[in-house]
Amino acid sequence: MTVATPAGSAPAEPGARPELDALLAELADGERRWAATPLTGRVTLLGRVHAAVAAEAQAWVRTASRIKLLADDSPLTGEEWMSGPYALLTSLDALARSLRAVAAGRSPLDGARFGRAPGGRVTVPVLPLTAHDRLLLNGFTAEVWMPPGTDAETVRRRAGLGALDPQRTGGVGLVLGAGNITSIAPLDVLYELIAHNRVVLLKLNPVLGDLEPVYRRALAPLIEYGVLRIVSGGGDVGGYLAHHPGVAHVHITGSLATHDVVAFGPGEEGRARKAAGTPLLTKPMTSELGGVSPVIVVPGEWSEADLRYQAEHIATQRLHNSGHNCIATQLVLLGEDWPQRETFLRLLRTALERLPARPAWYPGSAQRLADAAASHPGAEWQGAEGSRLLVDLGDGRDAATLETTEYFAPVLGVLTLPGTGAEFLDRAVETANRDLVGTLGANILVDPATLRRLGPAFDDALAALRYGTIAVNAWTALGFLTATAPWGAYPGHTVDDAQSGIGVVHNALLIDGPERTVVRGPFRPFPRSVAGGEWALFPKPPWFVTARSAALTGRRLTRFAARPSWARMPGVFAAAFRA
The missing domain is CATH 3.40.309.10 (Aldehyde Dehydrogenase; Chain A, domain 2)
Incomplete structure (x- = not known):
């Protein structure tokens, strides 16, 4: 998961990697295009990505299975269907629904039946939301608990994040991608674009490097529109980009140790900076880092x-x-x-x-x-x-x-x-x-x-x-x-x-x-x-x-997410009940 500069080195000065500088310059132009793109245009773009991901799903799973040393006929490839293209397809659909709501002057939470939890917390139901959810995940629910003191009307009014002011963009976001679950990096790209109005430079983890051609085809509409660029490489690439003045924000998925190297630098000097509370990275940083x-x-x-x-x-x-x-x-x-x-x-x-x-x-x-x-x-x-x-x-x-x-x-x-x-x-x-x-x-x-x-x-x-x-x-x-x-x-x-x-x-x-x-x-x-x-x-x-039927179920779930249809439901159920 390492994305840091080599141990003992300082971040390179801008200009040392002209090919990366050029990509950041292209994304600066893309940011202006993104600011001028209305929410309806963003919905259309997400629809094009959805179609591209569906077309690449088989290649995606085969490549991921090869990386993870799984045979093509292993039931365990079901994990790659469900945590790969399926997860991205369902997110694209849900984000598009939220953007359509905001574009129509509504909240993404209009119609939600808020509940209560201990401490005076407001709760928001997030699963099931559709008739398909109620059947496909029958018996499962999910709700979001808000912090104490946040009232339901405030939750409803603020839902929408960057979509509430789409012309106010946030610069270039650097996404330092994960190396384990193949949907993580694309999902992080979508969140940067939609929730934060940041165009994205995605730096792939070398462990998933063989997926780069698949990602480029699946995310081609975003690349062609100028709001996404993808790079590969080791820690030197990640370190250079994280500290580049053309990057406004860094998001990383990985280990706490990797996060600390990016934030504070490597080696004893980095540990000393962390102890002193003086990060080497001075721009905003978000992260998902695991734990026990x-x-x-x-x-x-x-x-x-x-x-x-x-x-x-x-x-x-x-x-x-x-x-x-x-x-x-x-x-x-x-x-x-x-x-x-x-x-x-x-x-x-x-x-x-x-x-x-x-x-x-x-x-x-x-x-x-x-x-x-x-x-x-x-x-x-x-x-x-x-x-x-x-x-x-x-x-x-x-x-x-x-x-x-x-x-x-x-x-x-x-x-x-x-x-x-x-x-x-x-x-x-x-x-x-x-x-x-x-x-x-x-x-x-x-x-x-x-x-x-x-x-x-x-x-x-x-x-x-x-x-x-x-x-x-x-x-x-x-x-x-x-x-x-x-x-x-x-x-x-x-x-x-x-x-x-x-x-x-x-x-x-x-x-x-x-x-x-x-x-x-x-x-x-x-x-x-x-x-x-x-x-x-x-x-x-x-x-x-x-x-036993995980691979078949995962493949049919992904086909369903690509083109939801009641006619495809029986096939999903038939596979699931053979588990």
């Missing part, structure tokens, strides 16, 4: 099927994309007094052992696995050829390393805490807030009967949990995939204490100043969900790493 994500397992009375299903759920949260996700669950918080704890741990071990073998493809993964094993001598190797690591932190073992190191590899820790019910939940929330690095996302698993017993105390616990996205009986990655949901760290971080980052992206309803997103899903898949009174018709999710 927990899953809180609230003790309850679960059936054998529940235990097995949720063990697979947690394994998915860790092993999706071979563990190379900023939102991958790294620490399981279990109840020490839960009678089913040992049974659940046994099934979790079984899931990790039996899940399909796959390569840890991201550079440095093998070393990070080795580092985790060295830090935790009692760790258990799982899976084919010891490709996964389970660290049981029972018996008083030191948890600090696992709590403060984002391994970005197939490493999963288990920490037990005393108590049951609300006592356990409050202790788990306190542990996550106090001890774990990062605030991007947290997951909670709780059965319906226990949830009813907890009553209002459960939402109070959600309010106390300081994370940008919280998923209840779901994985926070669904918040990432929901185009209308803001995605980013819990607000309040600064450049010299960035944690999981600053600002949000995605957010296709263009909500101003959100605090967090709360995603909720069914505790059980259909048909057990209905038998348990949840009335959710969703089968095993296609993003589960055990979903």
Whole structure:
């Protein structure tokens, strides 16, 4: 993920890279064109991008699968469909709807039924919003919680962000792209253009360099219009651009270490600047940086099927994309007094052992696995050829390393805490807030009967949990995939204490100043969900790493997003129910 200048060097002076200077000059012209483009013209442009992405979807997935060492016929290619072209297509549609609303003099939130959350917070529903949503993701919801003191009318009035004043542009934004999930960089480009009225220079991560031709074709309408340029290269390119006076703003997706090198410079000098609070980078910077994500397992009375299903759920949260996700669950918080704890741990071990073998493809993964094993001598190797690591932190073992190191590899820790019910939940929330690095996302698993017993105390616990996205009986990655949901760290971080980052992206309803997103899903898949009174018709999710039909479902979902039609719904359902 490195985008910094070489260690020990200072940013190059403008003029040292004339080919990059020329691109910035072209984008300066593009900014003037963007300022003169009405919202209706922007909607048309997004429609052209939508068509181009749909045309490139197959090539996109094949290239991404090759980068990640997946066979073309692997069910795991479903991950590349859903987190690649599908995510971008749904975002393009949602952003276009918001722009059309603002162009017509309405708010993107007109018609929304606002709710309330603890602390006097206003909540905004963001999933489901359409009839298609209600069927495709039946049983799942997402809502945005606003900060205390923000009233509903203010939320409605301010929704629209840059679209409320499209002629007021923000210069050139540099997007330093991610190297793991292939939709991240294009989604960040869209947010810069629409939410902030900034034209964009996208610097690709070298890990995804083979996707450059695909990105150029998929985003060709933006390139041809002069509002996007794409470059490749190493840290020297990123460092030169970040400090160039022709760049007004920097957005980075990556690690905290990479963020700090860009903001403060490399080596001892950079660390000294960070300690002194004097960044080398003096322009505004936003970021999405990952962290140590927990899953809180609230003790309850679960059936054998529940235990097995949720063990697979947690394994998915860790092993999706071979563990190379900023939102991958790294620490399981279990109840020490839960009678089913040992049974659940046994099934979790079984899931990790039996899940399909796959390569840890991201550079440095093998070393990070080795580092985790060295830090935790009692760790258990799982899976084919010891490709996964389970660290049981029972018996008083030191948890600090696992709590403060984002391994970005197939490493999963288990920490037990005393108590049951609300006592356990409050202790788990306190542990996550106090001890774990990062605030991007947290997951909670709780059965319906226990949830009813907890009553209002459960939402109070959600309010106390300081994370940008919280998923209840779901994985926070669904918040990432929901185009209308803001995605980013819990607000309040600064450049010299960035944690999981600053600002949000995605957010296709263009909500101003959100605090967090709360995603909720069914505790059980259909048909057990209905038998348990949840009335959710969703089968095993296609993003589960055990979903046998994930590739087919992902491909059909992407075709549906390319050309939504009721006639295509049965094909999606037929694939999903074969998971």
